[in-house]
Amino acid sequence: MFVEGTLLYGRRFDPIEGRIIIEDGEIVTIEEVAVDSTDIVLPAFINAHTHLGDSIAKEAGAGLSLDALVAPPDGLKHRLLDSATQDEIVAAMRRSLRLMTASGTAACIEFREGGVDGVEAIRKAGSDLPIETVVLGRESEAAMHTADGFGASGARDGEFEQIRSATRDANKLFGIHAGERDADDITPAFNLDPDFLVHMVYPNTDHLTRLATEQIPTVVCPRSNLVTGVGVPPISDLAERTTLALGTDNAMLNAPSMFREMAYTAKLADVSARTILEMATINGAEIANLDYGLIEPGCEAKLLVLDGDSDNLAGAQDIVRAVVRRADRADVSEVIT
Structure with a gap:
């Protein structure tokens, strides 16, 4: 399976446009490519x-x-x-x-x-x-x-x-x-x-x-x-x-x-x-010694997908700041666990 959107990648949560490839519950590849999705994908x-x-x-x-x-x-x-x-x-x-x-x-x-x-x-x-x-x-x-x-x-x-x-x-x-x-x-x-x-x-x-x-x-x-x-x-x-x-x-x-x-x-x-x-x-x-919490290859795919085009998040200029200060349960599109 795969998930697309603006990915908050790595420990610095750098926003990149792209796709996460998941196999057997693990992130195997991060593809930095243009995608149509307005979703925001971050670690759960x-x-x-x-x-x-x-x-x-x-x-x-x-x-x-x-x-x-x-x-x-x-x-x-x-x-x-x-x-x-x-x-x-x-x-x-x-x-x-x-x-x-x-x-x-x-x-x-x-x-x-x-x-x-x-x-x-x-x-x-x-x-x-x-x-x-x-x-x-x-x-x-x-x-x-x-x-x-x-x-x-x-x-x-x-x-x-x-x-x-x-x-x-x-x-x-x-x-x-x-x-x-x-x-x-x-x-x-x-x-x-x-x-x-x-x-x-x-x-x-x-x-x-x-x-x-x-x-x-x-x-x-x-x-x-x-x-x-x-x-x-x-x-x-x-x-x-x-x-x-x-x-x-x-x-x-x-x-x-x-x-x-x-x-x-x-x-x-x-x-x-x-x-x-x-x-x-x-x-x-x-x-807790858990093998997730990051979007990186090799981590378990425990991910949170937010609707970046919701009335709350649309127009956000700083994606990380918007997720931390503004996002809420109503913006959740999918939780992958």
Whole structure:
């Protein structure tokens, strides 16, 4: 099969007119040729941090603090998860996964509450959907072994040395929240040698230096940080120092839309549109060890096709900027996963 249009090619997302040749789900050739299509073709998104169990309680807890909303074990989300049936949680997560698929997300990195049962629930929710869910179990070593790794709530919430060691021995991903409320849990998170960090709203100069030295990938979730009132991550500083990806965080607080996350980040942070698109695609893929997120030969063909002649995108002078700041689900022509 082939896809034609303006292709956002390579890591710099250089717009070229041409055609992508796909065989057995892999990009085999990029042909830079004149084509009739006005479509815009880019890598499908990687949502690098989600909590999809929260889909059972969208817009709950208005006005509550971050701890009251999500802190284990008694935050509102945990109480709502405890009171819901497994079937209710599975159905709600499935809706969010369908929404993500339709809006161009090829994969997400999910911090999944509920131990082994929680991991099994998200597997069931996405079992026949094209979106790839990289599941990080929580609360037990058994959940980690059932999942693709372990997602720690934060160094202030418990002792994670043993589970970190077990996750490393299992050759699986270990991610941890850090610096969301304040800077106090950042150094303890560093000391666990995580595969990636989430949030990093409050790094100090020493933290930024260590982040650059140790090259610890980081995921920021700026819309979530806005809603919970914890502050704004120093996106430019983080992007200069390490691999930086984007996530939508709690489905309770925000729709899991990478379009919205990119547009908000673009208007909040002093970084280029290309940097933000990289955060939404290849950087998340690299954190999750996925072989896509770029339009290049040899990559899996996980692609998003936008209607470049839509009322929203027609006339765009800077294609990458338009995709990052302006595009939305209504512009999606096709998602190839």
